[in-house]
Amino acid sequence: GDSVTQMEGPVTLSEEAFLTINCTYTATGYPSLFWYVQYPGEGLQLLLKATKADDKGSNKGFEATYRKETTSFHLEKGSVQVSDSAVYFCALNRNTGNQFYFGTGTSLTVIP
Amino acid sequence: DTGVSQDPRHKITKRGQNVTFRCDPISEHNRLYWYRQTLGQGPEFLTYFQNEAQLEKSRLLSDRFSAERPKGSFSTLEIQRTEQGDSAMYLCASSLVSLMNTEAFFGQGTRLTVV
Numbered sequence: 001g002d003s004v005t006q007m008e009g010p011v012t013l014s015e016e017a018f019l020t021i022n023c024t025y026t027a028t029g030y031p032s033l034f035w036y037v038q039y040p041g042e043g044l045q046l047l048l049k050a051t052k053a054d055d056k057g058s059n060k061g062f063e064a065t066y067r068k069e070t071t072s073f074h075l076e077k078g079s080v081q082v083s084d085s086a087v088y089f090c091a092l093n094r095n096t097g098n099q100f101y102f103g104t105g106t107s108l109t110v111i112p
Numbered sequence: 113d114t115g116v117s118q119d120p121r122h123k124i125t126k127r128g129q130n131v132t133f134r135c136d137p138i139s140e141h142n143r144l145y146w147y148r149q150t151l152g153q154g155p156e157f158l159t160y161f162q163n164e165a166q167l168e169k170s171r172l173l174s175d176r177f178s179a180e181r182p183k184g185s186f187s188t189l190e191i192q193r194t195e196q197g198d199s200a201m202y203l204c205a206s207s208l209v210s211l212m213n214t215e216a217f218f219g220q221g222t223r224l225t226v227v
Contacts, residue, residue: 042221043116043203043221045218046216099160099168100145104152
């Protein structure tokens with residue numbers, strides 16, 4: 001069945017460090033891929049998405065490229081800020097599918 | 113439009129009581145999802161509606177869980193005879209499903225504590 005595996009946390013970085021959170025997926029067909037972010041006590045916010053192979057999603061300095069050959073969608077940011085501290089979830093949805101499949105989340109803490 | 117709205121934000125209930133949560137989706141969205149999230153885990157799919165039709169409910173956790181979406185607008189999730197294991201965050205999401213668009217927008221969730 002469809003599934004998402006993402007890098008376990010927690011991850012602690014200093015401000016301005018480079019961030020990578022790994023995500024790989026298993027799915028039939030050609031799913032859409034997403035990164036969601038969750039701040040403490042809040043729901044999930046869509047951070048970025050990609051709908052087909054080689055697409056790059058980007059938002060707020062974060063980027064992820066849909067790599068079908070490696071079934072990956074790694075999240076990157078060149079210079080993290082304290083305000084990026086949150087839990088990040090990788091997710092997929094088959095375009096005709098009825099649900100989103102989420103990874104277990106990666107907690108990021110950025111220290112000044 | 114203010115996005116997906118859930119009510120209440122927090123609910124504390126005694127074991128054995130029934131609880132009902134409400135979700136108001138983004139107005140033009142035709143699909144509505146319910147998820148459960150426990151501490152340190154990703155959201156777990158429960159059920160979803162396409163307009164007023166509940167198209168998937170086999171993932172509801174037990175027969176104590178039920179959901180409705182009358183008239184294809186707001187939705188309710190009810191848990192009967194709550195148990196301590198039901199304590200979790202319940203998330204609602206909505207989307208406008210089309211060939212070009214599949215992302216879902218989430219509400220802030222209802223945190224349930226069963227004591």
